[in-house]
Amino acid sequence: MPTYDNLGTVTVSGSSTTTHTFSGISQSYTDLVVVCHFRPSENTSQTYIQFNSDTSTSSTNYSTISLTSNGSSSVAKQHRNIYGWYPSPGPGIGTATYLMPWVVHINNYKNTNLNKNAVSRFGNASSFSNILTHSWRSTAAITSIKLTQESGYWIAGTTFTIYGLKAS
Amino acid sequence: MTLIGTANLNSGSTTGSTGLTITGIPQTYKDLLIIASLRGQRGGTQDGVGFALNENSSTYSYIGVHFNGGITNQNTNYESFWAGAMQVTENTASAYNNHEIYIPNYTNSFNKSYIQNSIANSAINAGASQISMTCNVYTTNTNAVTSFRLQSATANGLTQYSSVFVYGIN
Numbered sequence: 001m002p003t004y005d006n007l008g009t010v011t012v013s014g015s016s017t018t019t020h021t022f023s024g025i026s027q028s029y030t031d032l033v034v035v036c037h038f039r040p041s042e043n044t045s046q047t048y049i050q051f052n053s054d055t056s057t058s059s060t061n062y063s064t065i066s067l068t069s070n071g072s073s074s075v076a077k078q079h080r081n082i083y084g085w086y087p088s089p090g091p092g093i094g095t096a097t098y099l100m101p102w103v104v105h106i107n108n109y110k111n112t113n114l115n116k117n118a119v120s121r122f123g124n125a126s127s128f129s130n131i132l133t134h135s136w137r138s139t140a141a142i143t144s145i146k147l148t149q150e151s152g153y154w155i156a157g158t159t160f161t162i163y164g165l166k167a168s
Numbered sequence: 169m170t171l172i173g174t175a176n177l178n179s180g181s182t183t184g185s186t187g188l189t190i191t192g193i194p195q196t197y198k199d200l201l202i203i204a205s206l207r208g209q210r211g212g213t214q215d216g217v218g219f220a221l222n223e224n225s226s227t228y229s230y231i232g233v234h235f236n237g238g239i240t241n242q243n244t245n246y247e248s249f250w251a252g253a254m255q256v257t258e259n260t261a262s263a264y265n266n267h268e269i270y271i272p273n274y275t276n277s278f279n280k281s282y283i284q285n286s287i288a289n290s291a292i293n294a295g296a297s298q299i300s301m302t303c304n305v306y307t308t309n310t311n312a313v314t315s316f317r318l319q320s321a322t323a324n325g326l327t328q329y330s331s332v333f334v335y336g337i338n
Contacts, residue, residue: 001203004169004337009198035199037272037281069233098279098305101272121283123303129231131301159273161198163337 004033004163012158015041022162023144025109029164032109034145036087036102037159042152044092048084049104050146051116051136059083061137070128084148085134087122094127099157104134110141169201169335176331181209187319188332189223193274195312197336200274204267204318204332209325210256214288214298216321217267219251221280221306223317232302250321252286253298257327263289264330267318274313280306 077089104120173190208215254265271282
């Protein structure tokens with residue numbers, strides 16, 4: 001099993017936090033895992049991920065494709081050529097009264113020969129579960145990760161953690 | 169990441185709802201990662217994995233993405249603590265599922281939500297092969313996770329050599 005080293009954790013308090021950036025990410029690992037356990041104040045809005053200085057909402061470097069089940073049907077969805085990675089391409093992440101898990105595994109985050117890819121899993125047991133792939137069209141090593149709530153704020157108790165994975 | 173518990177059936181199988189139980193989970197980590205290899209004693213083509221947080225098998229909900237050659241879905245509260253598929257007696261001998269459960273913030277005071285992935289692969293019966301990913305929520309218990317049980321969701325027991333490892337992640 002690989003090691004999981006905690007590279008940073010934030011726990012949200014209050015009712016005003018809408019963004020957080022993990023900067024200075026160590027380049028000593030092979031992969032990164034971003035564990036989001038969150039709930040927005042507005043059910044129709046989402047949290048998205050951006051990297052390094054590519055944080056403008058005019059960016060077109062991020063894409064997400066999902067296989068989504070809502071409990072009665074399954075569909076493929078996509079967010080191509082937009083400004084961040086999303087847990088659920090489409091108009092929101094549904095209603096929940098609990099924190100929802102989104103676990104993002106980023107491969108080869110420091111390899112400067114490759115665009116960056118990830119696989120992730122997101123679930124809202126009241127709405128849908130998603131299996132996702134993501135790409136960021138940049139060969140830059142990932143040195144910072146920005147999480148943004150697109151509207152509203154994260155409720156207190158929301159946590160975001162970055163783990164570095166290293167082969168054992 | 170630290171191995172904090174393990175259980176196996178190296179010395180024999182179980183019956184009914186008896187399964188693999190881990191107790192005394194330390195409260196000093198942030199997340200839990202559970203890795204299991206399971207096979208059930210049920211007849212027919214397939215059984216579900218029951219995952220009972222704090223050994224309580226009620227008041228869960230989930231939605232899953234399941235693939236077994238065509239996409240199928242399960243709605244909420246189906247076999248309430250259902251958490252993936254596993255091979256059973258009709259399937260290829262010695263074939264066990266691959267099972268992973270990730271529980272963020274297992275010590276907090278919120279309802280527990282977690283993600284599980286499982287692969288049950290049968291060379292004999294394609295209908296018994298399934299890839300599953302679900303998001304589950306344990307809806308009425310805000311207690312920290314101190315134990316869990318993996319079992320046959322239909323109370324038909326687990327076969328010999330089923331095993332589970334749980335890791336604490338800080």
